[in-house]
Amino acid sequence: MSDMNTKHNRVIWFDLPVADLDRSIKFYSEVLAIKVGRESFDGFEFAVFEHEDGNGGCLVPDAGNVCEKGAMMYLNVDGRIRDAVAKVPTLGGTVKQDVHGIGPHGFRAIVHDSEGNRVALHSRIDA
DSSP states (O other): OOHHHHHHOSOOEEEEEESOHHHHHHHHHHHHTSOEEEEEETTEEEEEEOOTTSOEEEEEEOGGGOOSSSSOEEEEOTTOHHHHHHHHHHTTOEEEEEEEEBTBTOEEEEEEOTTSOEEEEEESSOO
C-alpha cells in the first residue's frame, strides 16, 4: 500500500471470505480483469488482488463467513461494467441487481460472487 492510499482512502485493505479459493480466483480475475495471485504464508493459502497503484485485498478461505448481507464492498470495473456483469453468471455468480445509475456517483450492479458474497461492481460510466 502506498502512503497515498492510507492517507486519502478510508478502506485500505479487505479480506473477502471464500469457500473455494481456485473458483474465487477465477471469478475475480476475470470479472475485475486484474491479476489475482495465489500466495502462501506459514502454510496458509490465500489470494491477493493486484494493487500496485491502489488499495488492495485478498481472498481468504473461510467458508463459514461467506456473506450475502452486511457491509457491501464496491469493486472497480470502471469503463467496462457491462462486460464485467456479463461474466458473472458464466463464472458461477448471480446478478442480483443489473447495471443501474446511482446519481452523480456513476453506475453499479449488485452481484453475488462465485462463493455467495454480495458485492457491488462500480463504474463512473455505463459502458
